Amino acid sequence: MISGGRLVARLLKAEGIRHVFTLCGLHVAPIYAGCVEEGVALVDTRHEQAAGHAADAYARLRRGLGVAVVTAGPGVTDALTAVANAWAASTPLLLLGGAAPTFNQGRGALQEMEQVDLFKPITKWSDRVAATELVPTFLARAFRVALSGRPGPVFLEVPWDVLSNSVDEDGLVWPERYRTEARCLGDPKQVERAVALLRSAERPAIVAGSSIWWDGASQKLAAFAEASQIPTFLNGAGRGTLPAGHPLLFQLARKDVLSEADAVLVLGTPFDFRLSYGAEPTFGAGTAVVQVDLDATEIGRNRPVDVGIVGHSDAVLVQLLDLWGGRSRRDPYLARVREREAERRERQRSFERSDQVPIHHFRLAKEMSQVANASGDPTWVADGGNWAAIAAKVVELKGPGRWLDPGPLGCLGVGAPFAMAAALLDPGRPTWVIQGDGSFGLNGFDYETMLRFELPCVVVVGNDAAWGQIRLPQVQMFGEDKSPATRLAPTRYDRVVEAMGGVGFHVTRPEEIRPALEKAAASGTVACVNVMLDPEAPASSGAQGYAV
Numbered sequence: 001m002i003s004g005g006r007l008v009a010r011l012l013k014a015e016g017i018r019h020v021f022t023l024c025g026l027h028v029a030p031i032y033a034g035c036v037e038e039g040v041a042l043v044d045t046r047h048e049q050a051a052g053h054a055a056d057a058y059a060r061l062r063r064g065l066g067v068a069v070v071t072a073g074p075g076v077t078d079a080l081t082a083v084a085n086a087w088a089a090s091t092p093l094l095l096l097g098g099a100a101p102t103f104n105q106g107r108g109a110l111q112e113m114e115q116v117d118l119f120k121p122i123t124k125w126s127d128r129v130a131a132t133e134l135v136p137t138f139l140a141r142a143f144r145v146a147l148s149g150r151p152g153p154v155f156l157e158v159p160w161d162v163l164s165n166s167v168d169e170d171g172l173v174w175p176e177r178y179r180t181e182a183r184c185l186g187d188p189k190q191v192e193r194a195v196a197l198l199r200s201a202e203r204p205a206i207v208a209g210s211s212i213w214w215d216g217a218s219q220k221l222a223a224f225a226e227a228s229q230i231p232t233f234l235n236g237a238g239r240g241t242l243p244a245g246h247p248l249l250f251q252l253a254r255k256d257v258l259s260e261a262d263a264v265l266v267l268g269t270p271f272d273f274r275l276s277y278g279a280e281p282t283f284g285a286g287t288a289v290v291q292v293d294l295d296a297t298e299i300g301r302n303r304p305v306d307v308g309i310v311g312h313s314d315a316v317l318v319q320l321l322d323l324w325g326g327r328s329r330r331d332p333y334l335a336r337v338r339e340r341e342a343e344r345r346e347r348q349r350s351f352e353r354s355d356q357v358p359i360h361h362f363r364l365a366k367e368m369s370q371v372a373n374a375s376g377d378p379t380w381v382a383d384g385g386n387w388a389a390i391a392a393k394v395v396e397l398k399g400p401g402r403w404l405d406p407g408p409l410g411c412l413g414v415g416a417p418f419a420m421a422a423a424l425l426d427p428g429r430p431t432w433v434i435q436g437d438g439s440f441g442l443n444g445f446d447y448e449t450m451l452r453f454e455l456p457c458v459v460v461v462g463n464d465a466a467w468g469q470i471r472l473p474q475v476q477m478f479g480e481d482k483s484p485a486t487r488l489a490p491t492r493y494d495r496v497v498e499a500m501g502g503v504g505f506h507v508t509r510p511e512e513i514r515p516a517l518e519k520a521a522a523s524g525t526v527a528c529v530n531v532m533l534d535p536e537a538p539a540s541s542g543a544q545g546y547a548v
Contacts (some may be wrong), residue, residue, distance in 0.1 A: 001166040004132040004158070005030025006232040008096065009038040011139045011175075017067050019043050019424055021051040021417075023078075025071020027098025027111070030163035032069075043424065043453060045417065048075050050443040052082020053417035056091045057404055060237060061379075061425050063214055065092050065146060065254065072098040073111025076157075080118065081411060086153040089407030090210070092146035093153040095119075101161040119155035126155040131174065132165045140175035148179060150295040151214070183215075184294060186311035191319045194265070194290040194307045199324070201263035201288070203333060204230045207275070208313075210237035210407075211268020211294065217314035218400045221267070222246070224317050225467050229330040229384070231257055231337045234406065235269055240397035250337060251393065252344035254282065257337055263288040268313045271302040272408055278303030335520070348393065351541050355510050358534040361387055361462060362541065363510055365394035368460055371517040373398065376430045379422040380404065383415030384436020385469025386538040387462030391434045413442030415459070416450060423455035430521065431457040438467045440493055447526050449501040458520045459497065459528045464535040465490040472539045494530035502526035 002010075008031050012020065012345065022028070035042050045051045051068040057064030070079045077098040086093040100109030119126040125145045131136045135158075142154045198204050198392045212221050212234075218241040225232045225248040232242060234253045242249040250252035258264060259280070264287055271278030283289070283303070290307040291299050299308035309316055351362035368391065372378045377398045382388040382405040397403055404418045415433045422431045435444075440461060450457060494504025503523050505516035513531065520527035 001433045002165045002169040002172075003030055003034065004135050004163040006034035006037055007132070007135040007172075008139065008158070008163070009034030009040050011136060012067055013038050013040050014547065015065055015143055020031060020067045020069055020070040021054040021058070023048050023051055023067055023071070023075065025075050025098055027072040027100070027160055028069050028076075028096070028158075028163070030160075031158075032097065036194075038334055038449060042300050043420065043449070044436040045449050046445045047435040047443055048078035048367065049082050049413060050417040050446045051451070052079040052093065052095060053085065053414045055095075055419045056082060056086045056089070056093050057381075057414070057418040058139060058425065059086075059091050060089075060404060061401060061422060063216070065094055065143060066421075067094045067096065069096045070098070071111070072100060072115070073113050075111075076115050076118070079373070080122075083119060083153045083155065084122045085406055085409045085411040085414070088409035090151050091153065091407075092151040094142055094146055095153065095155045095206070097155060098156050099128070099157045099159040100206070102159050103161065105159070106127075115157050116155070123155050124152040128157040128159070129162050132162050132167045133464060135162070136172055136175050139474070140178040140223075144179040165349065183312045183315040184310065186292065186309035186316040186319055188319070190307055190309045191316065192323060194309060195320060195323045197263055197288055197290060197307060198228060198230070199267060199328070201261075203257075203261050204228070204263045204265070205257050205261040206230050206232040206265045206267065207235065207269055208232060208238045208241065208267040209235050210352045211313040212241045213237040213400055214317075215268070215313040217312075217317055218242070220314050220317035220321065224321050224324070225323050227321060227327050229328045229334060233258070235274060236405075237401075237403065238269065239403040241400040243398055244396035250341050252348065253337055253340040256285075256340050258282050259284050261287050265290045265292070267292045268294070270298055270408075276409065280359070289526035292536045324533075327433040343501025351537075352394065356534065357509055358464075358508070358515070358532050359510055360537045360541070361533055362394060362537075364460070364513060364531050364533065365391040368434075368517060369395045371514060371521060372430065372458070376520040378402065378430040378432045379426065381415055381418040381422065381431065381433045382433060383412060383418070383439045384548070385438065385467065386470070386472070387436050387464070387533065388434050389469070390538060391462075395434075403479060412436070414441040415439060416443050416446035419457045419459075420446065420450050420453075422456055423450065423457055424453075427455075433457055435459050435461045436468075437465065437488060437491065437493065444493070447497055447502060449527070451501045451526050456523070456525050457527075458517070459526065460517070461528060461530045462533050463490060463493065463530055464533045466535050468538060490532065492530060494528045497528035500526070502528060504530065506527055507531040
């Protein structure tokens with residue numbers, strides 16, 4: 001005989017899940033027992049939202065499934081934001097929610113509420129497992145739905161009796177070969193049209209997003225960029241797929257290049273607010289667009305496209321390469337793009353060298369990037385507003401899968417949970433968190449979880465004692481006297497982490513930045529570097545905005 005809780009654990013293990021994120025509750029205790037019996041590690045957080053975020057990052061980094069288990073009622077609702085964030089970011093997150101036993105449902109049981117319908121608008125599938133013998137079938141479908149096509153979250157409610165009851169193991173139908181890993185090629189005629197359009201363009205550009213990481217297409221993207229000699233811009237999880245210093249990777253000249261381009265290849269990134277919905281000022285009105293996306297409903301959303309290709313990024317890039325032929329020559333065009341990039345870089349460099357007090361965001365970002373990269377090949381987690389957006393313009397990534405941010409939902413509070421997943425999956429790789437002082441307050445207590453599980457990281461708090469990304473435009477629109485609710489205290493977050501058992505450093509002057517960061521990197525534990533920043537610097541340097 002085997003219990004429903006152990007069935008869940010055995011199926012998760014078969015799917016390759018080594019860690020499950022949770023916050024304890026008796027409704028899901030049979031799953032815990034099963035995980036112990038099956039050798040699946042449980043990581044218990046301080047908030048269910050953090051458990052969901054950690055499972056989200058776990059999925060992104062391993063390009064597979066992430067799993068969180070939460071108790072009924074408030075446990076489930078606490079995890080709702082994490083599921084919504086995974087939905088917006090197309091992350092295959094499986095949330096398992098406990099529930100009262102079926103024989104007590106509708107009678108006013110503890111923490112009883114309608115949970116399945118709550119998740120239907122923000123998941124690919126939301127359902128209730130009605131019997132223990134159905135656990136294998138439901139979990140196999142959950143894995144398949146979450147990982148197929150455009151990935152996304154799934155919610156399954158599993159009542160107490162379904163988990164605690166046992167069934168005859170020999171009588172179960174165990175799921176096998178329940179999903180495909182086949183890649184979807186683009187329509188050959190559309191690929192031919194794309195090659196013809198891009199080859200004839202005088203000012204082409206490439207914008208590559210998260211699908212490059214999910215599809216494992218980094219090498220193919222680099223090969224196509226080099227064959228076509230097209231300047232390339234990255235966003236989302238696509239960051240790092242071309243390493244810093246690659247001759248065709250550009251960042252700061254994006255606005256100029258895309259607005260003036262006569263043709264743009266858009267790979268696996270939607271025409272949402274990060275790309276001005278495909279319109280000006282990001283793209284010119286007459287720009288020809290080749291859009292590649294696995295989801296056909298994304299093709300042509302918000303703007304017309306000249307060539308739409310449905311397929312996996314890696315497969316389509318192979319098709320483009322096969323038809324491209326020899327290496328193109330675009331020396332004069334690339335020289336102009338590099339000149340634009342250099343101009344923007346030099347202007348930014350003046351802020352990076354700033355000796356002002358309070359400290360300028362760009363100065364901190366530059367020092368942080370240099371120290372972190374000198375100590376290894378770190379994974380970066382961005383959790384904040386203006387400080388995270390500015391750091392994104394400066395931090396140099398050494399490879400793919402090194403950048404984690406919330407995604408298009410813009411959800412704060414991912415810092416500690418994302419760092420937790422990164423440190424678990426790759427203990428030898430340094431983890432650095434670009435932490436806003438506002439966002440620290442959402443899940444900052446989960447640095448205690450990281451200390452408890454001996455997961456080191458460096459947390460660099462950009463402290464402007466405000467919700468800066470909101471305060472600055474709010475003041476511009478309504479004036480200082482009509483901009484309440486945007487100020488914070490200059491809290492010593494370094495001491496908060498010290499109280500949890502980590503180490504902390506407080507920085508108020510530019511010359512103190514590097515020594516503090518170096519000590520934090522060498523500490524081997526959770527180290528918080530609390531840096532007091534100039535709240536007006538983002539506006540005065542023209543860098544206010546969102547990390548894209």
